[in-house]
Amino acid sequence: MTETPILSRLVKVDDIPGGQIDVxxxxxxxxxxxLARDFGLVEIARLVGRYRVERRGRYVHVTGRVEATIEQTCVVTLEPFAAEIGEDVDLRYTEPHFIEDQAEEGEEHEVDLDAPDPIENGRVDLGALTAEILSLGLDPYPRKPGASFAFGEPAPEPSPFAKLASLKKTPEE
Known part of the structure; x- marks a missing residue:
């Protein structure tokens, strides 16, 4: 049983009028x-995905852009700060059996990173895609603008003889 994603908007592939729709x-x-809890963010103030979905034979081609306004915690100052995210999308989907048919029998199946994602139950989930693209666009080590981590060499510790010399009292004249 597959868990329903937090953000789910299903598009039925067979219902794409004229072979293309904007969503x-x-x-x-x-x-x-x-999603903010899942991604470890302070807040997601806005999350929008704009897509063109085109049916091309066995494939569905999805292009568009995901934009978000988020608040995250700076790894240097530990203060929250706002950030804008914008990620372009260009993905292909196809029926799972078509992906499997591409591998020859008897061969060990290699992972093809450019292979289309599967169309599941005749649908493409653009909501889950939007959340996934947002997660991929997040900086794993976010820094507040202007925050810098200055790592310097520790100050040299005085030698034990210098410490002893500082304890030595000077005779008064």
């Missing part, structure tokens, strides 16, 4: 809050 996915306040 806008906008996450609700509850979906943004749940």
């Amino acid at each position: 806008t996915i906008e996450a609700s306040e509850q979906e943004r809050a749940a």
Whole structure:
């Protein structure tokens, strides 16, 4: 049993009129809050995916852009700060059996990183795609603008003889 994604917007492939549609996915306040918890963010103020979905024979081609306004914690200062994310999308989908048919029998199956993603139950989930693209666009070590981590050499410790010399009292004249 597959767990339903936090953000899910299914597009039925067979219902794409004229072979192409434009789709806008906008996450609700509850979906943004749940995604922020999952991604370790302070807040997701806005999350929008704008896509052109085209049916091309056995394939579905999805192009577009995911944009978000987020608040995350700086790894240097530990202060929250706002950031904008914008990621382009260009993916292909096809039926899972078509992907499997590409591998020859008796051969060990290699992972093809350029292979199309599977169309599941005749649908493409653009909501899950939007959340996935957002997660891939997040900086794993976010820094607040202007924050810098200055690592310097530790100050040399005085030698034991210098410490002893400082304890030596000078005779008064």
